[in-house]
Amino acid sequence: MAENFDIQILDSPLSAEAAISFVQSDSCGAIDVFIGTVRNHTAGKTVFKLSFEAYEKMAVQEMEKIAQQAADQWPVDKLAFHHRVGDLAVGETAVIIAVSTPHRQASFEACKYAIDTLKQTVPIWKKEFFEGGEIWVAAHP
Amino acid sequence: MKIELLAFGITKDILGGRQVSYEWEGPANVEGLLLSLREKHPQLADLKSLKVAVNSEYAGLDKTIGPQDEVVLIPPVSGG
Numbered sequence: 625m626a627e628n629f630d631i632q633i634l635d636s637p638l639s640a641e642a643a644i645s646f647v648q649s650d651s652c653g654a655i656d657v658f659i660g661t662v663r664n665h666t667a668g669k670t671v672f673k674l675s676f677e678a679y680e681k682m683a684v685q686e687m688e689k690i691a692q693q694a695a696d697q698w699p700v701d702k703l704a705f706h707h708r709v710g711d712l713a714v715g716e717t718a719v720i721i722a723v724s725t726p727h728r729q730a731s732f733e734a735c736k737y738a739i740d741t742l743k744q745t746v747p748i749w750k751k752e753f754f755e756g757g758e759i760w761v762a763a764h765p
Numbered sequence: 766m767k768i769e770l771l772a773f774g775i776t777k778d779i780l781g782g783r784q785v786s787y788e789w790e791g792p793a794n795v796e797g798l799l800l801s802l803r804e805k806h807p808q809l810a811d812l813k814s815l816k817v818a819v820n821s822e823y824a825g826l827d828k829t830i831g832p833q834d835e836v837v838l839i840p841p842v843s844g845g
Contacts, residue, residue, distance in 0.1 A: 660845050676844070677773060677774065678773075678844070679771070679773050679818070679821075679837055679839070681821050682818055682821040682822075682837070683844075685821060685822075707844060707845075718844075718845065719844065719845050739845055742844055742845050743842070743843070743844060743845045744842070745823075745842065746842060746844050747773065747818070747837075747839050747842055747844075748842060748843070748844030748845075749773055749774030749775075749840070749842060749843050749844070750843040750844065751774075760774050760775040760778075760840070760843070761843040762813065762841045762842075762843040763774065763775040763812055763813065763840055763841050763843075764811060764812060764813055765813045
């Protein structure tokens with residue numbers, strides 16, 4: 625892995641502070657951070673927990689590709705990309721992306737690219753548990 | 766062809782386990798595997814998409830599958 629990327633899949637709580645501290649860089653004037661958290665409702669139903677599972681080896685590889693693609697398109701100095709697996713309660717953090725760049729616009733765009741692409745390509749799956757049932761998110765049309 | 770197939774997300778529920786021994790007649794490639802799987806487990810045909818990874822890379826339909834390959838079913842991803 626490129627040493628300016630910190631890519632991890634963890635089964636313990638994520639730390640925004642750790643991600644921000646990894647990407648801090650004296651040559652950069654901007655750090656953009658995205659934090660994805662567990663929401664308490666979906667499509668009118670009350671959600672009480674989410675469970676994430678990952679095909680870890682490939683998920684890390686795909687997250688590395690995304691980090692590299694972001695660095696190819698914007699002047700990314702460092703990028704931290706952490707995803708949680710296992711059971712998460714409402715309010716817990718599922719994903720953190722932090723990106724440092726010399727100026728702010730690139731950090732916004734690179735961070736958005738990373739989360740948008742993760743949702744399309746990284747082999748991680750989320751099951752929602754709500755009152756009266758459970759469902760693998762996005763599995764069906 | 767006979768392989769050990771890994772299944773994640775909803776495909777794990779449909780196939781009944783994370784790791785499944787799977788044997789099929791016909792072409793030893795991704796397309797042959799998917800055709801056989803959809804016939805044996807019609808619920809797989811209801812998914813929004815179903816991709817296959819061979820040795821932890823997304824594989825096209827014509828990708829050859831051998832007994833030593835790590836073959837994984839990738840239903841629609843939903844990380845983040």
